[in-house]
Amino acid sequence: MTIDEPGAMAAAGDSGGWSGRVGGRGDEEKEEDDDDDRVDSAETSLLNKLIRTSLVESSHHVEILQQDPSSPLFSVKTFEELPLKKELLQGIYIMGFNRPSKIQETALPIMLAYPPQNLIAQSQSGTGKTAAFVLAMLSRVNAAEKYPQCLCLAPTYELALQIGCVIETIGRFCADIKVTYAIRGNRVLQGTALEEQIVIGTPGTMLDWCFKRRVVDVKKINMFVLDEADIMIDSQGLSYQSIRIQRALPKGCQMLLFSATFKESVRAFAVQIISNPIVIKLREEELTLSNIRQYFFVCRSREEKYRALCNIYGSVTIGQAMIFCQTRRSADWLSVEMSQDGHQVAILTAELTVAQRADVIQRFRDGKEKVLIATNVCARGIDVQQVTIVVNFSLPTDQNSEPDFETYLHRIGRTGRFGKKGIAFSMVESQNVGLVQMIEEHFQTKIKQLDPDDMDELEKLEN
Known part of the structure; x- marks a missing residue:
């Protein structure tokens, strides 16, 4: 299998487009130091794809909704039960997948069925949905036919490239299947005869390739994949472009739509794109506070907060710790202080590229650093079993200076993973003690x- 890798596009530089920096952000997009660190949903999705070296073991319940209840549905427990070529099975094993994930058990038989079935699948990052639709694409295309047969849309070019990486790995033994990218900077001349069977791209460029440059014959497409539908809907224009492409496809084209959420806006969008679909929903993880012990200290200054943090380290056995700050400036200061005191510290903020963030998280997972200092960029989705303590160096608040309950839940939820017990500490300024009471009431x-200076009390927490 070969990939039409857009490496040559790096030369395009300022003239349009391709940037070799995965997840890079222009200076005009960077926040001021004192602003909350915020990362858009596309970056979060890409980060989750990069840091998932294996599938998340999920016990979440899979719900299946289908238009025709009399139509039999099958699920599989092994990849060998599926109608997959041996070259694809080899690729799956190289990816490190020994058996299908929860979403794959149900989705793959539907995607590979004859006659082709339309599918809407809701599943969080890390559950194996990208590998699932990649297997479907590689199975559906005819390698002997040298023209585009499968279109895959993603909301950003970084996510499109990441899907391409999965295709490259799983399809490495499919020598005659080729992929190209309809992304900014990858220019094609009008009327060019594309020979690649799979075209991955962003909606705007794909629209241009299909209707302006006419390098893709939409009437020959037999599979259409829409990834990250919820992000598409949140990005102005992308949903309109996606619908316009889909409406030009032949009637028998198989439609697959994937989304991390299935809120009403996603459902309404999906209905416009896909007719008579089977819907698979993987219930979202419900974070619970039941196995996390929560404490707070009242501190007058950041120096007093740091002293309380040192006392925790002197009293409590810590595997690995995550410390959340509200601003980058605070995170940078804390990183310097802890490093000077001999701690192995990593720092995770929005100014890092997505690829750099993924590298920081992997080093932390591998135990190369024992402390991860982060702003809210990292409050969700990072599962490190060794994390025993979470510290809120500042409580998360919204624009009205009230508690950000959801962020608090996801922050302290980084400990107590996989049914283990965890401890969460919050450093609170005296004028903000009322925030603690509001959090208590909200979560019951x-x-x-x-007392931050009571070492005996801290030592009791070990018991």
Whole structure:
């Protein structure tokens, strides 16, 4: 298998487009130091794809909704049960997949069925959905036919390239299947006869290739994949472009739509794109506070917060710790202080590219650093079993200076993973003690106040 890798596009530089920096952001997009670190949903999705070296073991319930209840549905427990060529099975094993994930067990038989079935699948990052639709694409195309047969849309060019990486790995033994990218900077001349069977791209460029440059004959497309539908809907124009492409496809074209959420806006969008679909929903993980002990300290300054943090380290056995700050400036200061005191510290903020963030997280997973200092860029989706303690160096607040309950939940949810017990500490300024009470009321939980200088009390937490 070969990939029409857009490496040559790096030369395009300022003239349009291709940037070799995965997940890079222009200076005009960077926030001020004192602003909350915010990362858009496309970056978060890409980060989750990059840091998933294996599938998340999920016990989430899979719900299946289908138009025709009399139509039999099958699920599989092994890849060998599926109608896959041996070259694809080899590629799956190289990816490190020994058996299908929850979403793959149900989705793959539907995607590979004859006659082709339309599918809407809702599943969080890391559950194996990219590998699932990549297998479907590689199975559906006819390698002997040298023209585009499968279109795959993603909301950003970085996500499109990441899908291409998965195709490259799983399809490495499919020598005659080729992929090209309809992304900014990858220019094609009008009327060019594309020989690649799979075209991955962003909606705007794909629209241009299909209707302006006419290098893709939409009437020959037999599979259409729409990834990250919820991000498409949130990005102005992308949903319109996607619908316009889909409406030009032949009636028998198989439609596959994937989304991390299935809120009403996604459902309404999906109905416009796909007729008579089977819908698979993987219930979202429900974070719980039941196995996390919560404490707070009242501190007058960041120096007093740091002293309390040092006392925690002197009293409590810590595997690995995550410390959340509200601003980059605070995170940078804390990183310097802890490094000077001999701690192995990594820092994760939005100014890093997505690829750099993925590298930081992997080093932390591997235990090369024991402390990960992060802004809210990292509050979701990072599962490191060794994390035993989470510290809120500042409580998360919204624009009205009220508690950001969802961020608090996802922050402290980084400990107590996989059914283990965890401890969460929050450093609170005296004027903000009321925030703690609001969090207690919201979650119907108890957050116990500790004296930051009472070492004996801290040591009791071990028991």
